[in-house]
Amino acid sequence: xxxxxxxxxxxxxxxxxxxxxxxxxxxxxxxxxxxxxxxxxxxxxxxxxxxxxxxxxxxxxxxxxxxxxxxxxxxxxxxxxxxxxxxxxxxxxxxxxxxxxxxxxxxxxxxxxxxxxxxxxxxxxxxxxxxxxxxxxxxxxxxxxxxxxxxxxxxxxxxxxxxxxxxxxxxxxxxxxxxxxxxxxxxxxxxxxxxxxxxxxxxxxxxxxxxxxxxxxxxxxxxxxxxxxxxxxxxxxxxxxxxxxxxxxxxxxxxxxxxxxxxxxxxxxxxxxxxxxxxxxxxxxxxxxxxxxxxxxxxxxxxxxxxxxxxxxxxxxxxxxxxxxxxxxxxxxxxxxxxxx
Amino acid sequence: xxxxxxxxxxxxxxxxxxxxxxxxxxxxxxxxxxxxxxxxxxxxxxxxxxxxxxxxxxxxxxxxxxxxxxxxxxxxxxxxxxxxxxxxxxxxxxxxxxxxxxxxxxxxxxxxxxxxxxxxxxxxxxxxxxxxxxxxxxxxxxxxxxxxxxxxxxxxxxxxxxxxxxxxxxxxxxxxxxxxxxxxxxxxxxxxxxxxxxxxxxxxxxxxxxxxxxxxxxxxxxxxxxxxxxxxxxxxxxxxxxxxxxxxxxxxxxxxxxxxxxxxxxxxxxxxxxxxxxxxxxxxxxxxxxxxxxxxxxxxxxxxxxxxxxxxxxxxxxxxxxxxxxxxxxxxxxxxxxxxx
Numbered sequence: 001x002x003x004x005x006x007x008x009x010x011x012x013x014x015x016x017x018x019x020x021x022x023x024x025x026x027x028x029x030x031x032x033x034x035x036x037x038x039x040x041x042x043x044x045x046x047x048x049x050x051x052x053x054x055x056x057x058x059x060x061x062x063x064x065x066x067x068x069x070x071x072x073x074x075x076x077x078x079x080x081x082x083x084x085x086x087x088x089x090x091x092x093x094x095x096x097x098x099x100x101x102x103x104x105x106x107x108x109x110x111x112x113x114x115x116x117x118x119x120x121x122x123x124x125x126x127x128x129x130x131x132x133x134x135x136x137x138x139x140x141x142x143x144x145x146x147x148x149x150x151x152x153x154x155x156x157x158x159x160x161x162x163x164x165x166x167x168x169x170x171x172x173x174x175x176x177x178x179x180x181x182x183x184x185x186x187x188x189x190x191x192x193x194x195x196x197x198x199x200x201x202x203x204x205x206x207x208x209x210x211x212x213x214x215x216x217x218x219x220x221x222x223x224x225x226x227x228x229x230x231x232x233x234x235x236x237x238x239x240x241x242x243x244x245x246x247x248x249x250x251x252x253x254x255x256x257x258x259x260x261x262x263x264x265x266x267x268x269x270x271x272x273x274x275x276x277x278x279x280x281x282x283x284x285x286x287x288x289x290x291x292x293x294x295x296x297x298x299x300x301x302x303x304x305x306x307x308x309x310x311x312x313x314x315x316x317x318x319x320x321x322x323x324x325x326x327x328x329x330x331x332x333x334x335x336x337x338x339x340x341x
Numbered sequence: 342x343x344x345x346x347x348x349x350x351x352x353x354x355x356x357x358x359x360x361x362x363x364x365x366x367x368x369x370x371x372x373x374x375x376x377x378x379x380x381x382x383x384x385x386x387x388x389x390x391x392x393x394x395x396x397x398x399x400x401x402x403x404x405x406x407x408x409x410x411x412x413x414x415x416x417x418x419x420x421x422x423x424x425x426x427x428x429x430x431x432x433x434x435x436x437x438x439x440x441x442x443x444x445x446x447x448x449x450x451x452x453x454x455x456x457x458x459x460x461x462x463x464x465x466x467x468x469x470x471x472x473x474x475x476x477x478x479x480x481x482x483x484x485x486x487x488x489x490x491x492x493x494x495x496x497x498x499x500x501x502x503x504x505x506x507x508x509x510x511x512x513x514x515x516x517x518x519x520x521x522x523x524x525x526x527x528x529x530x531x532x533x534x535x536x537x538x539x540x541x542x543x544x545x546x547x548x549x550x551x552x553x554x555x556x557x558x559x560x561x562x563x564x565x566x567x568x569x570x571x572x573x574x575x576x577x578x579x580x581x582x583x584x585x586x587x588x589x590x591x592x593x594x595x596x597x598x599x600x601x602x603x604x605x606x607x608x609x610x611x612x613x614x615x616x617x618x619x620x621x622x623x624x625x626x627x628x629x630x631x632x633x634x635x636x637x638x639x640x641x642x643x644x645x646x647x648x649x650x651x652x653x654x655x656x657x658x659x660x661x662x663x664x665x666x667x668x669x670x671x672x673x674x675x676x677x678x679x680x681x682x
Contacts, residue, residue: 149492150491150492151491151492151527153527155527184492185495185496186485186494186545187492188541188544188545188548190575191540191548192545195537196533196537199533200527200528200537202533203528203529204527204533206532223572224572226536227537229571230565230568230602230607231536231564231565231602231607232606233605233630233634234531234630236634237630237634237641238531240635261574261575262574262575263577263614264574265573265613269606269607269609269610272606273606288575290582291581293574294581295577300574300575300578301578
């Protein structure tokens with residue numbers, strides 16, 4: 001089985017975006033604030049949006065199951081207040097839940113949180129609990145910068161975030177550390193802010209003792225870990241200067257990287273540098289880079305081709321495709337076992 | 342000849358830091374503001390600080406000449422106002438100039454600028470002119486984020502920066518795009534902020550037509566280009582979606598990466614992905630990562646070993662070591678030719 005641990009619902013029916021635009025208008029003009037119940041998307045519309053997009057591509061490329069969360073760039077936690085984020089997260093999580101019900105063999109949901117800049121993350125717990133207990137979510141996406149590129153929250157190692165971590169430990173779920181749209185003109189969202197956040201999150205963990213405090217806490221750092229594997233020597237050297245244990249002991253029991261790296265040399269470096277136990281197959285399809293690479297004639301984000309061509313053995317490939325995901329996402333493993341997989 | 346294009350005066354005599362601390366105190370208490378003339382460092386002290394550090398290591402590792410600029414993390418443009426930055430930049434640039442006079446065969450200076458958050462970069466021109474015309478500097482370091490991790494300046498493509506670019510074109514000098522200390526607790530300075538800034542700068546150029554406006558403008562992006570080469574497929578794909586020319590045409594006539602990547606797999610990826618014409622040898626020695634890699638028994642920042650072991654031919658290695666630097670830094674080339682090199 002090939003599990004893609006990083007998919008977003010980037011292809012939701014247009015009605016979703018239209019509702020969100022009305023909500024954003026409603027921040028300025030509360031009389032126009034739409035109710036959640038005004039958004040109506042039928043099962044047929046959901047089915048069509050998935051069958052003609054993600055599921056079609058999964059079949060073409062040969063992956064079986066996607067951990068599916070709301071569109072990352074649309075989380076936009078910097079917009080409005082906690083109330084606005086709360087309504088928006090509930091809507092988006094419900095859609096991913098419905099997709100998982102419509103295609104139970106192919107999509108398992110992960111939740112976005114109703115984060116809001118400066119607001120105690122504990123406010124996100126009710127939505128998290130609902131998504132785990134009622135919707136069968138197997139993970140959350142945690143935004144380390146709800147300000148959208150201004151980086152005004154405390155580092156991930158700060159007690160500020162502990163309420164989330166305590167629930168993650170209780171439910172034994174991992175978090176993908178994933179920012180959203182940048183509203184800072186310095187940072188292009190998918191070309192700079194996403195990758196910067198990955199590197200930043202790794203370094204926030206490295207300088208802390210977070211995983212001593214929470215030994216079973218697990219973070220998935222997407223986009224191949226940002227700049228981290230390419231600069232693995234730099235990070236090893238910095239850890240050594242800080243008198244930290246070697247990174248395998250200090251961080252790799254708790255931090256995992258996905259394979260959203262869109263060319264062969266990048267995946268080759270990732271698999272050469274990072275232990276395969278810490279690499280999870282993912283494509284972020286259909287996402288930031290949708291075109292065909294003229295150098296290969298294949299889609300840039302067809303990461304399975306790169307993993308297939310990487311210099312690893314079948315046992316290692318099985319870990320990347322399936323075994324690691326089942327270990328890092330125990331609720332996914334349990335759900336699969338319940339179905340006889 | 343082996344030219345290291347990225348060295349900082351990280352080993353300046355302690356009197357420099359003591360003076361800077363007094364200057365920072367003087368911001369709060371102007372009566373205590375020290376005069377520049379109160380800093381006294383003798384030629385012998387300068388000689389000692391270089392001979393026992395950078396020059397010793399250059400001899401051990403076999404590099405010949407370093408483009409030498411003030412310590413990056415000490416630029417700290419976010420401290421004080423333009424007046425404070427102006428005095429500090431003048432002091433630091435003068436020290437690098439003196440080092441270049443004491444060791445003319447081994448050090449050529451590059452200038453820091455007296456940037457200050459929110460202040461028109463044109464205010465930096467007099468210091469720049471002095472450094473080029475009187476001190477023989479061959480390049481500048483340009484900080485895209487003088488706020489120190491808050492990223493409040495316009496992107497590098499903005500007209501805000503044009504006064505600097507016009508002088509760079511006039512003097513035919515490149516800029517290394519290099520941030521300084523992060524005062525944002527989200528970002529570790531050398532583990533996150535530096536690498537993020539490299540990726541950010543590349544993306545700011547990619548989304549713009551800056552190099553159509555300034556066809557001869559040249560940026561050196563340090564630390565191996567941040568996350569860029571590792572994600573080269575992502576960047577090629579993003580450029581394609583934006584209907585930009587291929588990156589070779591769109592950016593690589595103007596953007597160059599150094600080799601400050603502290604392990605063999607990173608340098609292997611860099612040389613596999615980026616045309617050798619765009620790679621410049623550098624170590625940033627003595628800098629952020631000073632230890633010995635227990636996996637190799639060699640210093641992490643001994644980047645020459647990685648370049649020696651990379652799968653490139655002697656002609657390509659010569660470009661990385663010398664020829665590219667002489668092309669990208671024409672004033673260095675002229676100075677070398679004047680000495681018969």
